Amino acid sequence: MELWYTQPQTENISFSIKVKEHLFTGKSPYQQIDVFDSEEMGKFLIIDGIVMLTSKDEFIYHDMIVHVPMATNPNIKKALVIGGGDGGTVRELTRYPSIEEIHMVEIDEMVVEAAKKYIPLTAGKLTDPRVTLYFEDGAEFVRRVKGHYDLIIVDSTDPIGPGEGLFTNEFYQSCYNALTDEGILVNQCESPFYEKNAREMRRAVAKIKRLFPISEVYQYNMPTYPSGHWLFGFASKKFHPLNDFHPQTWKEFGLKTKYYNTEVHRGSFMLPTYVREQINNAENPE
Template sequence: MKRLPKYIQQTQGKLWLTEDDRDNLKISYKIKEVLFEATSDFQHVMILDSDDFGPMLVLDGAVQTTAEDGHIYNEMIAHVPLILHPNPKRVLIIGGGDCGAAREVAKYKQVEQIDMVEIDELVVKASKQYLPQVSGNLSDPRVNFIFADGVAFVKSVKEKYDVIIVDSSDPVGPAVQLFESAFYENLHRALHDGGIMVCQSQSPIFQPDIMKQSYDRIGNIFTHHQLYTAVVPTYPGGLWSFTIGSKQPLRSVEQVVFDKETKYINQAILNSCFQLPQFVQDYLQGELVSSR
């Protein structure tokens, strides 16, 4: 019998991936086929073809993005800061190895350069080859791939950007630094005067403390900050948060016209994504404390 990759179990002749990152809640995906498996210097990388979500990128056993719903996260992390910036020309993406965020940024004609700093080249290669539904097999000449540590990159970068997108994994291991004030200060330094940064700030349901921490830390460094949400079905709890830090007052969403071709975000979602449920407002204001 062929050896199964770790994280994959065989039950009654069927293959399953069970995400093991949470203690009390497990999500299992039925798998048709292992399309790619390798271990890089940084992590275990798989592309699995799943029954419900099509091909999906799995790092160290955790689903990162899927053909079926990957566009939601990528559209929301890319379009919101880009449409709120009056004239984005130079964009930096930290992480985002699935290339989906870069693909969305590339929909903006006025953008001249997209620097994408991803630590793991293998994730980019695998996503381009086996996950074109997300990566679009990105070959836009404005995209400049830099395979390096994002934390070190923003610490030393001399050039400045209009928009910085932090498309990080969860704050465990090396990614912890991407949630620290020192990192946000370097982002602030690497932005032009009118610049905007955005980061994914975890689940309001399962990690409200990290969400609030990101929101507070960014608010301490940037003169303007705001949190928005989207629904990503393959993330636990569905609801996901993003936090924007800006050096200038953010344009009102009523002032902008959304005209890109997308599957999730549109004018209606842009108008509503900053409208937060009461419990999220209460967490951000410190009136509700996580019991988790």
């Protein structure tokens, strides 16, 4: 028997992974969660039918979501991860001995439980003593905090279902308020290629641009996400990701990384013309 997982990446494009074993299926109050094992991609996590991570390419996403802000401000002490239930973002943060406090707010405990049981590759550092997990709505959590975090990472799903509240003006305003004066916000910012992702990217960029004096977008190659060309937003009250970049200080941490390096840091902000134009022209349709 051949078993294939298939994701419709748009109405007219689909991507499939041959499956060895269906390890877990569960329906939480928020979403449908599945974990598979495969020859090509190793274990992979699916939420509401969409690839969240595979063991083979998660290093790209997690390198880029964490090391870009950390190399911009190597003095980050207090970090908040919103979403990120697989634990990969927290894992990369725990590699910095200088970070003192890592809060993770994930709405869906079942995602964390499934990752802990089946994907220790990403979930293995959730037990670090500096990490505190909160199982509640990220938008509500962050609304209650003022001037506390040096870094907020929005490691969200697409803006449908439980991820929707993490793409609103109000949410980004709460993040702004929850950051210190040196704070950095990094957010999962969709993709420029297929129109359905590009529209969400432009909406998110427009909203963040209005709030933060510094707002940039950077790219990375994520093979199992639609088109493979994916983006993070970088916004800050003070630090620019290139002008305030500290490559030498970052190298002194001595971290071995498989995707990120200080050249990739710079290159990730050098965007193709059609991406740059979308970002420059982004308005706020809310």
